[in-house]
Amino acid sequence: MNVLNEPESNTGSLEFLQKSQLGMDSESLLADLSRYYTRMLGRRTLRTDTPFLYQALVYALRDRLMERWNDTNIVLERDKARRAHYLSMEYLMGRLLHNALYSLDAVGASSDALEALGVELALVEEAEHDAGLGNGGLGRLAACFLDSCATLGLPMIGYGLRYQYGMFRQKIVDGFQIEEPDLWLRDGFPWEIQRLELARTIRFGGHTQIIQDPDRGERHMLVDTRDVLAVPYDVPVPGYRNGVVNTLRLWSAEATDEFDLEEFNAGSYTEAVEAKTAAENISMVLYPNTATESGHELRLKQQYFLASASLQDVLADWHKRYGEDLTEFASRNCFQLNDTHPAVAVAELMRLLMDEHGLSWDSAWHITRSCMAYTNHTLLPEALETWPVPLFERLLPRIMEIIYEINARFLDEVSIHWPGDNARMRRMSLIDENGGRSVRMAYLAIVGSYSVNGVAALHSRLLTEGLFRDFAELWPEKFNNKTNGVTQRRWLAACNAPLSRLITDTIGDRWVTDLDLLEGLREHVNDTDFRERWRAAKLANKQRLADMVLERTGLALDTSMLFDVQVKRIHEYKRQLLNVLHAIHLYDRIRRGHDEGLVPRAIIIGGKAAPGYVMAKNFIKLIGNVARVINNDPAMRGKLQMVFYPDYNVTAMEAICAAADLSEQISTAGKEASGTGNMKFMMNGAITIGTLDGANVEIREAVG
Ligand code: 26V
Secondary structure, three states: OOOHOHHHHOOOOHHHEEEEEEOOOOOHHHHHHHHHHHOOOOOOOOOOOOOHHHHHHHHHHHHHHHHHHHHHHHHHHHHOEEEEEEOOOOEEEEEEHHHHHHHOOHHHHHHHHHHHHOOOOHHHHHOOOOOEOOOOOHHHHHHHHHHHHHHHOOOEEEEEEOOOEEEOEEEEEEOOEEEEOOOOOOOOOOOOOHHHHHHHEEOOOOOEEEEEEOHHHHHHHHEEOOEEEEEEEEEEEEOOOOOOEEEEEEEEEEHHHHHHHHHHHOOOOOHHHHHHHHHHHHHEEEEOOOOOHHHOHHHHHHHHHHHHHHHHHHHHHHHHHHHHOOOOHHEEEEEEEEEOOOOOOHHHHHHHHHHHOOOOOOHHHHHHEEEEEEEOOOOOHHHOOOHHHHHHHOOOOOHHHHHHHHHHHHHHHHHHOOOOOOHHHHHHHOEOOOOEEEEEHHHHHHHHEEEEEEOOHHHHHEEEOOOOOHHHHHOOHHHHOOOOOHHHHHHHHOOHHHHHHHHHHHHHHHHOOHHHHHHHHHHHHHHHHHHHHHHHHHHHEEEEEEEHHHHHHOOOOOOOOEEEEOOOOOOHHOOHHHHHHHHHHHHHHHOOOOOOOOOOEEEEOOOOOOOOOOOHHHHHHHHHHHHHHHHHOOHOOOEEEEEEEEOOOOOHHHHHHHOOOEEEOOOOOOOOOOHHHHHHHHOOEOOOOOOOOHHHHHHHHHOO
């Protein structure tokens, strides 16, 4: 379907809703904003309290989004086209206010409304806490896809977890990284709508019982489980000026009443409360991506919780719309697995279809394999998830049985294809028999999917030649590439106003939804006026970043210098160390007076290190030490500066990518799956220095 192409005539209650739309002018916005501020939030004097003004503005806006949200859902309910369900443990959304205003074309009107109160919109926007429910590239990619699908009018819903604590905040103390909890929900999250009526029960532990069903024969039932409630919170995802609002549905874990009651009846009050906490722990914290963090029971619980709640949600909706007949289910639904994190969904869908909906193995497997798709985001072997079999058996006994059965049938297929090749069987088995036995989640995802993709041309090729070679030989048609992308709405139009204005003045505004049109700038590269405005835009952005750096670190950056920027997670393969060695080399050259031809340069590095990644944390300390030596040496004045930007996040990147002159993309070739920061810098007019890795290869082909 395309929500945008709905015929006018078939709208039913939709017409009524559209007629009732709230005004988007500054007067009606101001009226609603003031009402929320005084009556709902109970504040008396306007203008003083920006956090409450922020909340009031969001409520006023949410009312307007809600109309479009309902409209979109009405169209969706009627529509029979295939729906995409993005299953992701991470959504790195950043701030939502500016994006919503921009999508609704209400920046000007809100700005005027607030001006009437003597408050600047930018100040109110500053009150919003980043929704940092992700580690880095993988989570931000999910957020960009949400924006693009809504803008394209595609029926896509994002499923994720509503962590109480998002990505940790990074403090730098004596040059060392200190992690602080990110209490992003403390002041509330005014965008979300709790949907208690759609809560699902998720069952852990217990054991399977086989019962004889008179109609269907043998049936597997889970008994004696420990149940947790999954409560959804919906966040609106507005498309760009098209009336579409899609949904991000985040699950929060709560204790079930039954669970508490059982303990109460046994007379153990404290145990009951403990059980409640244990249930709520499931969605408590986002795991930072350290290899050493893997293998945690809680993480597997999170994965199953997400997979089961989301699949139950989709199946319940299916039954509401079409009844028990699942024949068309796979042609109307697909599930995109964002890395292996939600891969347990393959076995969970089998369980739901067989045990809860009475399908045979063959029918269930046919459906599952036709609607699951898997995106791989890394070639690093240490990042490939495996789970110990004993843990699986204890936590998800029925799921483990199903995985064994999937494996047995799959290995039969392998042995037909390669008779007698036992080494290959061992290599391809879903169960790794080396050391303690463990489940290979990537293999489960491949076997259970109709599509497996990498995230850049090089990466996808390396997958089929290396990591997944056996599987690509067996099923070549399954493997494909989908090079990553980023939304130009957030990463150019909204975050870089001066450049955005210049581009629109030059080629019109259609590039906001069709990035290829930037090609049209080529014919203006020698236009003096264009070049002057380009430089002025860059300088203004550099000043904005310099102000932020001054506020956060006390260092005054010289905006006439080349801003040489590397921001991303700190990792050995990303080679921040190479960047530091270059800084030391420049320092040495300047000290020795060998600095002829050197462009004055400010080196800016930012990023978080996983809390357990000692080497990465040492890099941060090193960067700080080298920066101190450089910045305190009078010989470097006007020639070299260096700074570590603390607590790098989505909001920081919005200012940073607009201000960069040089973008550092220097990963060890073959290690960075794609990169997406590289794209953000490139579309803001920075030059890239990089290795031929990930999407750098394709960016170079595109831009020369
Ligand atoms: C792994 C783990 C392991 C255990 C605990 C939590 C956790 C969380 C995340 C990960 C894997 C992260 C993989 C990732 O972010 N890959 C990046 O994906 C980007 C989007 O495709 C891509 O641009 C980057 O090159 C790639 O590094």
